[in-house]
Amino acid sequence: MKKQIMGKGLEGWSLRHLLIVSVALNVCLVLKLGYYERESNLTTEQIFHGFCTEEKLHKQLSQTSSSSSSMAAVVAEKAFNFFNPSTSSSSAIANDVVNDDGRVINLDHGDPTMYEKYWQQAGDKTTVMISGWQSMSYFSDVKNLCWFLEPEFAKEVIRLHNIVGNAVTENRHMVVGTGSTQLFQAALYALSSPGGTEPISVVSSTPYYSFYRQVVEYMKSGLYKWVGDVSNFDKDEPYIELITSPNNPDGVMRQSVVNRSGGIWALVKDEEVAKRMTKFIELSSIGVSKDSQIRAAKILQAVSDSCEHAGDSSNFFEISYHQIEHRWKQLRKAVKESGIFTFAWLKCEEDIEDCENFLRSHKILTRSGKHFGMSLKYVRISMLDRDSNYDLFIKRLSEMSSSRSEE
Amino acid sequence: MKKQIMGKGLEGWSLRHLLIVSVALNVCLVLKLGYYERESNLTTEQIFHGFCTEEKLHKQLSQTSSSSSSMAAVVAEKAFNFFNPSTSSSSAIANDVVNDDGRVINLDHGDPTMYEKYWQQAGDKTTVMISGWQSMSYFSDVKNLCWFLEPEFAKEVIRLHNIVGNAVTENRHMVVGTGSTQLFQAALYALSSPGGTEPISVVSSTPYYSFYRQVVEYMKSGLYKWVGDVSNFDKDEPYIELITSPNNPDGVMRQSVVNRSGGIWALVKDEEVAKRMTKFIELSSIGVSKDSQIRAAKILQAVSDSCEHAGDSSNFFEISYHQIEHRWKQLRKAVKESGIFTFAWLKCEEDIEDCENFLRSHKILTRSGKHFGMSLKYVRISMLDRDSNYDLFIKRLSEMSSSRSEE
Structure with missing residues (x-):
């Protein structure tokens, strides 16, 4: 049983869960690069x-x-x-x-x-105005499995994916996190077994993103443990492999977000995984800043607008x-x-x-x-x-x- | 050795660390109640x-x-x-x-x-306008130990505390978190020993806030473990006691925030504790939404303004x-x-x-x-x-x- 958290390059893998953790604002940029x-x-x-x-x-x-x-x-x-x-x-x-x-x-x-x-x-195009009485409730969209996801943000994420054509958005659950750091932990939480007696091993080929090891280890969690270089791992037991593609640091740039305000998200196929990721973010920080999601929606909108006018000097x-x-x-x-x-x-x-x-x-x-x-x-x-x-x-x-x- | 996370009612306790986790927007309200x-x-x-x-x-x-x-x-x-x-x-x-x-x-x-x-x-008094190019950096205030704390927000927090008179703000470090849920976990992380062989026990008298147990247990952390009712604990070893005062649910209301956008914070006396709390929030979500802090600053400002005009009908x-x-x-x-x-x-x-x-x-x-x-x-x-x-x-x-x- 192999569990992977990855971006691209899925070919040839036998997957139990497929998580496409993608960085919205860099999508076109990465293609360009x-x-x-x-x-x-x-x-x-x-x-x-x-x-x-x-x-x-x-x-x-x-x-x-x-x-x-x-x-x-x-x-x-x-x-x-x-x-x-x-x-x-x-x-x-x-x-x-x-x-x-x-x-x-x-x-x-x-x-x-x-x-x-x-x-x-770009001027005022991406300026947001937020009134004092807005977003008073914990809930952004109670009809959504990820109840703290702002609908406007979700809409712009799907729009940009569709323009770029880099991800299937139909029949996917969207989970919003405070940056890839929180989403990554939510994915680890979702893929590990709360009832398991042993923590699941987390492996990644070197060079791996420097933050991964720290994030996996800092809570001394009984859910998962850091093993590191995949070549050190030859046990016949479940594990989670982190695949960052394009790789950080030695592949094409994977940056957290152009404007870091809530602009990273995940598209998840498996409903149970999406639920557990949502639960993690609830327990970690009771959701994600609505103000940042509102702002990110505005910025994504401007990015998509500029994508649709390829000859545009802006x-x-x-x-x-x-x-x-x-x-x-x-x-x-x-x-x-x-x-x-x-x-x-x-x-x-x-x-x-x-x-x-x-x-x-x-x-x-x-x-x-x-x-x-x-x-x-x-x-x-x-x-x-x-x-x-x-x-x-x-x-x-x-x-x-x-x-x-x-x- | 006893470690406490608490709000009020410190008298008679022998403290190693004193963390005053206070809820800004409810300060005057709580007094009134x-x-x-x-x-x-x-x-x-x-x-x-x-x-x-x-x-x-x-x-x-x-x-x-x-x-x-x-x-x-x-x-x-x-x-x-x-x-x-x-x-x-x-x-x-x-x-x-x-x-x-x-x-x-x-x-x-x-x-x-x-x-x-x-x-x-209240109208436009608390409306914020945020431009697309604002808060592009991860850093809010690189001169501050808590480098993701927005100076304007910090200023308004101190101002409200001074108006209400409920907390010493001099010679304290301020750590901002995404709500009390994240701050509470940051405090647990800061007060536990990363090098310890055994997790530190977390106790709290019943009835305790219902979220505490879930939050302490969900990561199966090796840093701390839930014991629950303090009367079950008679070991002669270090422990963390959670004291919520006024208590939730059976004391005077402790609410997360009037407008939940980043409005909860902590004032910390011990620099090492503040550093570890900051580190936790860095590892958990690389800081706290700047947009929400900017907005919370505006709202706190309006609250303080209305506090200073006690006879004001608003x-x-x-x-x-x-x-x-x-x-x-x-x-x-x-x-x-x-x-x-x-x-x-x-x-x-x-x-x-x-x-x-x-x-x-x-x-x-x-x-x-x-x-x-x-x-x-x-x-x-x-x-x-x-x-x-x-x-x-x-x-x-x-x-x-x-x-x-x-x-």
């Missing part, structure tokens, strides 16, 4: 983003501060000076004119601030595609110039054993391969920071070989 | 609300429907016809003119729709106080007329062994005492439904004795 991938022969040579690990923040704190009252404060002061209007307004600038003010660049977590500019330019996916394309070109050039990295995601060559540590000495925060079940030679880098930080990151990367020989 | 309690000599004779248990919904489904595709659908069609404008617009009507259309009245969960009217009349607490006072008068009268109930919360007398079952036969859904660790003779009733349903509930209650003798 798929095309780009073939065009540029990048295949797995890509770099990705996600949420920061606390260990990293703690480490960052202990190494950069002795007086701050909280670890977050350090990150705030050092890494987040892009909130300063004087730095946040810059766009794609040639590397040689980027002024390095010594700031820390945090590419550890996939904070999708890159998209702010697009939505600012098309969200066209614009995002060109932005990411530009960033990849910059990155490839800089990696080539440095001579000390190869892709796959980003691997340090020569005698650099700890790539994350090495980049940190250049005030660039990334996520070490160890969190993904891999070697310290690797790091994952977020591609989704604002232009001013990304440009500075590229500049430093380009100059690294020479600066290193000076050390 | 406290006064009312003394005036009317009700003491513990009160009836309360909370969230519905799935067992109940399942039971409801199996007994009232054979064709519906989801359990929620039944509740929708039967219990939620107060969404019909023709029924929802009625106000406090004398019992004899309330028309009983046979609807199911669901007083199982504390859905605070009673407050819709007030906020509708004072939220004055109005709510009179509304609840009116409902209590109706309830006491109806209970007296029926002759088959006593308060404490609501106890069936005579030969009625299963009070919840008995009331269900009158299409009134309540929560059985068994969920609170008590006898089937008791039920908890939500006082927070819209007027039209509450009035009908009162009418049926008054007539119950006679209708029962006819059965």
Whole structure:
């Protein structure tokens, strides 16, 4: 018996339950990146983003501060000076004119601030107004199995899936969660056996998304247990295999959400699984923010509208595609110039054993391969920071070989 | 070593950690009810609300429907016809003119729709506008230990506490959660020992809030375990005692939130506890909806404004106080007329062994005492439904004795 939580690439699997956990706002984007991938022969040579690990923040704190009252404060002061209007307004600038003010660049977590500019330019289209008396009830739609799912949000999710054509939406139950993190836990809960004497094993091929292990382990749950790399597992017993496709970190980008407000959901075939996922979210947080669902519905609507007008210069996916394309070109050039990295995601060559540590000495925060079940030679880098930080990151990367020989 | 999660009534306890989990929007209301309690000599004779248990919904489904595709659908069609404008617009009507259309009245969960009217009349004061490009980052305030706490929300929480004077806010860390359900789990996580070999025991005196047991048990966590009634616990080992004060269900009302959007929070003294609670919420749902925090800030602002103008006819607490006072008068009268109930919360007398079952036969859904660790003779009733349903509930209650003798 095999249970899988996955996105794509189902062929050849014998499934008991099929959960298609999909990320709405990235659907077209991912398709676009798929095309780009073939065009540029990048295949797995890509770099990705996600949420920061606390260990990293703690480490960052202990190494950069002795007086701050909280670890977050350090990150705030050092890494987040892009909130300063004087730095946040810059766009794609040639590397040689980027002024390095010594700031820390945090590419550890996939904070999708890159998209702010697009939505600012989109103006009032996605502005929502919510009155004080709205959503007073716990219930969004009492006729729905997932009773906290806002009907307007559900409608826009189905519409976007239909436009993109990437998922069957008929005869599926929709379960909304607070991001993929909560949905992932709901799926684990739904697929495990509450009456079982032994916890079910959770396996995933390396490199796996760094958050998975933490999330599976933090509650010391008797429902499931982390095993990790699927090659360590040869027992003839039920297990849950996590398949993230495109994979994070070494496949095509899987990002939590363009605008993270409630924009991640799951389509579920099996009614009992959908019920148990809904129950989990009820017990975890009695539903999902209605305000965020209302807002996400508005944003999805704008995304779908722009998808339906492919020639439109405001098309969200066209614009995002060109932005990411530009960033990849910059990155490839800089990696080539440095001579000390190869892709796959980003691997340090020569005698650099700890790539994350090495980049940190250049005030660039990334996520070490160890969190993904891999070697310290690797790091994952977020591609989704604002232009001013990304440009500075590229500049430093380009100059690294020479600066290193000076050390 | 004793660890407590509690609201008030700390005197005489030896505490290792003190967590004041307080409900912002109900602060003044609770004080008011406290006064009312003394005036009317009700003491513990009160009836309360909370969230519905799935067992109940399942039971409801199996007994009232054979064709519906989801359990929620039944509740929708039967219990939620107060969404019909023709029924929802009625106000406090004398019992004899309330028309009983046979609807199911669901007083199982504390859905605070009673407050819709007030906020509708308050007009645009609490309307929020959120642009598409806002809150794009995961971070609300990177200088704060709780990095997903919106500064505007934090400010209004402190302001209301200062106006009411019910909590020390200086030298406290604020942790925001998605309702008390998530915060309660964050507190359990923070107070348990991740390295411990045995789970810590969680105890609570009966009647305890019905959700506690489910929430403690659903993950089969190795961090903590449910023991239940404190009188069952005599071991000389660490434990966590849950103290809800005023107690739910048999003390003064503890309601989750007037407008549930992110309005519950915790003030924490110990920095390590605050950090672990923050970590839990990061792992559970990577923070809390920013949209809901922005909205809750606006609503708290309006509540504080109305608190500062005590003579104002729009004072939220004055109005709510009179509304609840009116409902209590109706309830006491109806209970007296029926002759088959006593308060404490609501106890069936005579030969009625299963009070919840008995009331269900009158299409009134309540929560059985068994969920609170008590006898089937008791039920908890939500006082927070819209007027039209509450009035009908009162009418049926008054007539119950006679209708029962006819059965």
